Amino acid sequence: MPAVAVTGEFPVDDPRCLTDVTVPLPVVGPRDLLVEVQAVSVNPIDVKMRRRAADAITRGDQPILGYDAAGVVRAVGEDVSRFEVGDRVFYAGSQLRDGTNAKFHAVDERIVGHRPTTCSATEAASLPLTALTAWEALFERLGANIYSNGSLLILGGAGGVPSVMIQLARALTGLTVIATASREESRDWVVEMGAHEVVDHRRSLSEQVLDLEPDGIDYVFTTHTTGHSGELAELMNPQSQLCLIDDPEDFDIIAFKKKSISLHWESMFTRVIFDTEDVEEQGVILDRIAEMVDDGRIIPTVGETMLGLKASTLAEAHREVERGHVTGKIVVKS
Known part of the structure; x- marks a missing residue:
């Protein structure tokens, strides 16, 4: 063949x-x-x-x-x-x-x-790959559910996984969804997917996000962690949840430790590779x-x-x- x-x-x-x-x-x-x-x-x-x-x-x-x-x-x-x-x-x-x-x-x-x-x-x-990743990250790693409220920040909003996660969060949770995008085409896309708000990841994330959510962020999902870990720790609430799928070149883990922020990695191949129950x-x-x-x-x-x-x-x-x-x-x- x-x-x-x-x-x-x-x-x-x-x-x-x-x-x-x-x-x-x-x-x-x-x-x-x-x-x-x-x-x-x-x-x-x-x-x-x-x-x-x-x-x-x-x-x-x-x-x-x-x-x-x-x-x-x-x-x-x-x-x-x-x-x-x-x-x-x-x-x-x-x-x-x-x-x-x-x-x-x-x-x-x-x-x-x-x-x-x-x-x-x-x-x-x-x-399939993006939907499985988004579902597992949102519901199994971050622990969101139909009763969840507060806010979800998604970095890299126009990508494949975030595009599905935005829709899942809107359909199956009560979370306010904030997504990052820079180009006009990308901003239009994440709005079409259902994001409540869009911020530019090329500018100060903490300033933009805290202007929208002064009480801080409860859930963060990121596909672009490198260069943003310090700002993420700043804008996230104590005892909140962070899930990432990338391999960051820098990561200030102490800043997250001080706030008892839970860190989760998501790989949708884990179940298959390890033949989990x-x-x-x-x-x-x-x-x-x-x-x-x-x-x-x-x-x-x-x-x-x-x-x-x-x-x-x-x-x-x-x-x-x-x-x-x-x-x-x-x-x-x-």
Whole structure:
């Protein structure tokens, strides 16, 4: 079957950074689905894994990247119970197996959701990784719920995960949502997603946020922590909650310790990598997200669509992600 792999160490501007290859159909395990991939989206983790492929290439492997996918089930393993051939699905995949940048992909049914019925494969593919990350960060790490009030500050508001978190917070909590954005396009996007207020992360965050919320912030989620930890500690309330998904180059932990601020890291691959007892919760979350899309409470976050699941198209998507300033998600339709 056709697939796109990393076959050598090349920068993203080199056309050899990704390669069209032909590989055997994936082996379907007892709890696996064989999915015909209709669309994928490209996330920062795709770029990171392409850059880190050197060891695999040295071993003679040709890693197939890709996580987000939407498609149709073409075969099921003998122990599969939640899906049938012909079901339309979406999911975020695993770091432990070949990825979704291929015509067919095998995935554990426990981390798969039934696709929303009201949107296309392209729209569905924009959601799984970011929706799972946003859900786990907001409800499982920060501990927000339907009774939560106060304020939520989201740094990097126009990105994929924040775009979903804004919508989840508006739909399922009583929190006032403040998101950061700098460019006019980004500000318009976060307002469309539902943010109550927008602040510019290029200016003093503490000054802008405390002007809006003089009593301080109760919950913070950030995708861009570097350079902001001091200000975050200043504007956050004692005994409040901070969740981050990035790898900050600087982090003044003492400032957070003084306020007994709880720090949480979120990685949506944790359940899959460690095969946790509740790994099937990811399939449950995706089904819930699909219901919210069908109810009109979640809008798919497609920022740009590219055509053709091939090396040249995916390389262009990687280049855009590496450049930064991507609004929403880049989706590649097969």
